[in-house]
Amino acid sequence: MLGVDDDALVYYFFFFTTFLSCLKSSDGGIHGLGPFLAKEAPGCLKERSLQDFQGKKLAIDASMAMYQFLIAVRSTGENGVAQPLTSASGEETSHLQGFFWRTIAMVKAGIRPLYVFDGKPPSLKSGEIASRNLRRDEGAKRLQEATEEGNVEEMNKFAKRTTRVTKQHAEECKRLLRLLGVPTVDAPSEAEAQCAALAKNGLVYASATEDMDALCCGSPILVRRLTMSEARKLPVLEYHLDQVLSSLGLNMTQFVDFCILCGCDFSETIKGIGPKSALHGIRKHGNIESFIESLNTSKFVVPDPFPIDEIRQLLTTPEVVDMGNLSIDWNAEPDEEGLIEFLVKEKGFSEKRVRGGLEAIKKAKMVKPQGKLDMFFSPKKTTPQASTLLNSTFAATNESLPADREDLKRGLSSTSAADQKPAKRSRGRKASASK
DNA sequence: ACTCTGGGTCTAGACGAG
DNA sequence: TGACCCAGAGT
DNA sequence: CTCGTCC
Numbered sequence: 086m087l088g089v090d091d092d093a094l095v096y097y098f099f100f101f102t103t104f105l106s107c108l109k110s111s112d113g114g115i116h117g118l119g120p121f122l123a124k125e126a127p128g129c130l131k132e133r134s135l136q137d138f139q140g141k142k143l144a145i146d147a148s149m150a151m152y153q154f155l156i157a158v159r160s161t162g163e164n165g166v167a168q169p170l171t172s173a174s175g176e177e178t179s180h181l182q183g184f185f186w187r188t189i190a191m192v193k194a195g196i197r198p199l200y201v202f203d204g205k206p207p208s209l210k211s212g213e214i215a216s217r218n219l220r221r222d223e224g225a226k227r228l229q230e231a232t233e234e235g236n237v238e239e240m241n242k243f244a245k246r247t248t249r250v251t252k253q254h255a256e257e258c259k260r261l262l263r264l265l266g267v268p269t270v271d272a273p274s275e276a277e278a279q280c281a282a283l284a285k286n287g288l289v290y291a292s293a294t295e296d297m298d299a300l301c302c303g304s305p306i307l308v309r310r311l312t313m314s315e316a317r318k319l320p321v322l323e324y325h326l327d328q329v330l331s332s333l334g335l336n337m338t339q340f341v342d343f344c345i346l347c348g349c350d351f352s353e354t355i356k357g358i359g360p361k362s363a364l365h366g367i368r369k370h371g372n373i374e375s376f377i378e379s380l381n382t383s384k385f386v387v388p389d390p391f392p393i394d395e396i397r398q399l400l401t402t403p404e405v406v407d408m409g410n411l412s413i414d415w416n417a418e419p420d421e422e423g424l425i426e427f428l429v430k431e432k433g434f435s436e437k438r439v440r441g442g443l444e445a446i447k448k449a450k451m452v453k454p455q456g457k458l459d460m461f462f463s464p465k466k467t468t469p470q471a472s473t474l475l476n477s478t479f480a481a482t483n484e485s486l487p488a489d490r491e492d493l494k495r496g497l498s499s500t501s502a503a504d505q506k507p508a509k510r511s512r513g514r515k516a517s518a519s520k
Numbered sequence: 521a522c523t524c525t526g527g528g529t530c531t532a533g534a535c536g537a538g
Numbered sequence: 539t540g541a542c543c544c545a546g547a548g549t
Numbered sequence: 550c551t552c553g554t555c556c
Contacts, residue, residue: 114539117525149539150533157533160554170556178556179533186534186555245532295539314534357548359525433556438535523549529542535555 114277116348118297119309121360122324126332132320135313138290139195142415143308144280146294147200147269151250151258154183165237167244172432180254181261181432188267189442190313193449197415199289200262201280202255204273207399209351209392221247264424265446266417270406278302278403286408291323300326301344301400303337334368341400342373351396353388355380419443 122129158179159167169179191198206214224246231239259269272279280292281302291306292299300307307324330340346363348354355377358366366376373393380387421443428434 120541152539153532156531158555159533160556172556182555183533190534242530312533357525361524435555438555521549523547525547526545528544531541532539533555535553537553538551 114296114298114349115301115344116354117360118300118344118347121347122329122332125360125364126329128332129325129328131323131325133308133323134320135194135196138308138311138321140197141195141290142197142199142288143291143293143311144199144201144270144283144289145311146276146280146292146296146299147255147258148203148250148276149295150183150187150200151180151254152248154180155248155250155254156245158183167241176432177254178432178434180250180258181428182434184258184261185265185428185434185439185442187313188262188265189445191311192267192446194313195449195452198267198293199283199413199415200258200267200269201276201283202259202269202271203276204271204404207274207351207404209395209399212352213350221249260427261424263417264420264427265443266419266450268413268415268417270411270413273406274404277304278399279405280304282403282405282408288408288411288413297324298344298349298400300324300329301341301349302403303401333364335364338401339367339371341397343367344400345393345396346373346376349396349400351399352391355385355387357385419446 155169155177159169162168169177170182172178188198224243228240228243228247231243262269270279270283277292277294277296277299280289280294281299281304283289284292284299284304284306291308292304293308293311295309297307303326305326307326309322309324310319311321330337333340333343335343343360343363345352346354346358346366347360366379367373370376370379377387421440424439424443425436428439429436
């Protein structure tokens with residue numbers, strides 16, 4: 086009896102602290118970093134159109150896309166309640182529908198996507214996860230209430246809030262992508278960190294995710310708003326890490342500290358300190374510790390668990406796939422019959438649409454050089470100048486060349502970003518400068 | 521008056537026919 | 539999850 | 550462009 090109570094108490098205490106530690110955070114990624122950079126460091130931001138990504142390889146965070154598709158791709162049932170699309174046997178297919186069309190659109194646009202899937206979250210994220218679960222439970226409860234009241238609007242609202250991405254969703258998306266000939270990578274831990282590592286090592290041009298912490302994980306370039314529908318109205322955005330650093334007047338180490346103060350998934354923040362104060366503080370004092378020392382402790386309360394060093398480690402040296410062992414097949418052929426079997430036979434998609442979509446992919450891939458031109462140019466070790474030339478001249482045919490001219494001119498950036506793309510020929514390896 | 525923070529809110533895809 | 543708006547505290 | 554439909 087006593088033992089049981091003790092265990093319960095310990096468990097409860099743990100839960101309570103993690104719960105508290107994230108009550109506020111409500112913000113994945115780095116809190117407010119996007120708007121802050123837009124305002125305070127507009128130079129790091131470039132507006133792009135889809136054309137600009139012709140031939141470029143992008144590492145895309147798959148989790149976020151799955152989540153959004155599951156929430157947004159719904160059809161109205163008889164009682165007026167929106168429900169996910171399903172196969173005849175009742176399995177959700179919204180995520181597949183979304184991935185299918187979005188991927189086709191990207192390939193058609195000349196983009197070479199690589200989808201990165203989440204692994205196990207770091208243990209420091211348990212607080213954030215607990216809070217999400219809490220929010221989900223809350224949603225489930227209110228969904229129940231709304232259902233009893235027959236309030237359709239509320240039902241739709243809270244049904245979305247209970248949405249969760251499962252292992253099965255992810256496996257099905259991977260299967261679909263494999264059949265489409267699109268490469269995937271399983272991140273051992275966080276997807277954004279893996280995207281950043283791929284970009285840092287030159288295996289892709291940039292990380293494509295809404296999550297700003299790819300930047301503080303060292304992705305030289307972060308691409309946001311890369312969704313086709315949005316792109317028609319709003320430009321795609323590119324954040325350049327080297328210019329973030331120079332605009333803010335921070336080195337990479339200081340930038341990471343700045344991000345931690347802004348608030349990330351791994352701890353609470355010091356209330357009263359937002360991006361503005363954090364920037365001034367880090368500029369003046371150099372690091373979090375010194376900044377904290379300068380604070381009036383009666384006014385500013387440092388969160389109780391505040392494992393600065395661990396958080397720094399998660400952001401600067403996150404767990405990622407060993408690049409040396411990573412082989413990515415960028416030229417896999419789509420498997421038409423396999424795709425029909427999966428989407429049409431198993432999931433009830435329209436065969437006509439599936440074949441039509443696949444046709445579009447094949448055609449788009451055909452347009453690419455895929456052969457001679459590549460072989461002709463690839464052996465060259467491109468100097469920055471040379472690649473700039475190549476970039477502007479053959480942008481449509483060659484793959485992911487580095488950024489643009491202005492970027493190359495400013496080669497500052499204390500850490501990464503120095504190593505530009507190796508020319509073609511993926512296969513594992515990448516020399517790897519840094520670290 | 522102005523700035524910053526934080527707490528609340530709402531919203532969330534893509535195709536293609538007409 | 540992010541973006542937007544407003545209240546309130548601080549300067 | 551709007552709106553119904555995708556499964």
